[in-house]
Amino acid sequence: MPKTGFALNSENKFEIDTTPEATETFSRLAAGLSTFDPQWNEELDQTQYLDGDGFASSDVTGAQLVISFEGHRKFGDAAQDFIAGLQPLLGEDRKTNFRWTQPNGDQFSGNVTIANIVGAGGDANAKTTFSFEVHFNGKPEYTAAESVTP
Numbered sequence: 277m278p279k280t281g282f283a284l285n286s287e288n289k290f291e292i293d294t295t296p297e298a299t300e301t302f303s304r305l306a307a308g309l310s311t312f313d314p315q316w317n318e319e320l321d322q323t324q325y326l327d328g329d330g331f332a333s334s335d336v337t338g339a340q341l342v343i344s345f346e347g348h349r350k351f352g353d354a355a356q357d358f359i360a361g362l363q364p365l366l367g368e369d370r371k372t373n374f375r376w377t378q379p380n381g382d383q384f385s386g387n388v389t390i391a392n393i394v395g396a397g398g399d400a401n402a403k404t405t406f407s408f409e410v411h412f413n414g415k416p417e418y419t420a421a422e423s424v425t426p
Contacts, residue, residue: 283379288312290343292410293373294358300373303358308350308406314343314376341384341412343376349395349406359408360395374410381421387413 290305290312319338324330350356362370375385393408 285312287379289375289377290345291375291377292355292358294354296372302373302375303354305345305355305359307353308356309345309347311346312343314341316340317342341416343410344392344407345410346405346407348403356406359390359393360406362390363393363395371413374412383419383421384412384416385419386416389413 291302292305293300294303295301316339318336321335321337322332323335324332349360358372370389370391371387372390373386374388375383377383389411391409391411395406396404398405
């Protein structure tokens with residue numbers, strides 16, 4: 277039965293391929309992370325036409341799904357160790373595969389670039405902070421809940 281009502285953010289499931297150069301190995305991305313923020317980063321064409329009395333019409337002409345994550349660095353966690361290890365790398369070496377399963381079972385997946393990694397920081401008497409962004413390369417594959425296999 278599909279989920280209804282309010283969901284907790286902790287019900288979202290994020291998985292990252294930690295062996296992109298070999299057979300896929302998806303590790304759960306959750307330990308130490310406390311917030312995520314998905315944005316579609318839409319591109320708009322806003323045009324005023326003579327028959328609009330000076331008011332514009334908008335069309336979404338492009339987008340990119342970007343998910344920002346923040347929390348604390350947990351050493352020994354396969355997903356976090358993989359992401360932290362990408363910091364000195366550039367280009368194709370920052371790419372891997374990613375899955376986001378929402379609380380209702382809908383899923384977005386595809387090839388991504390890991391960007392803006394901040395792997396250490398904070399006060400001397402506090403847990404080490406950790407943040408990064410997952411940028412989908414091209415249109416993510418969308419699978420409706422009824423089609424997702426657990």
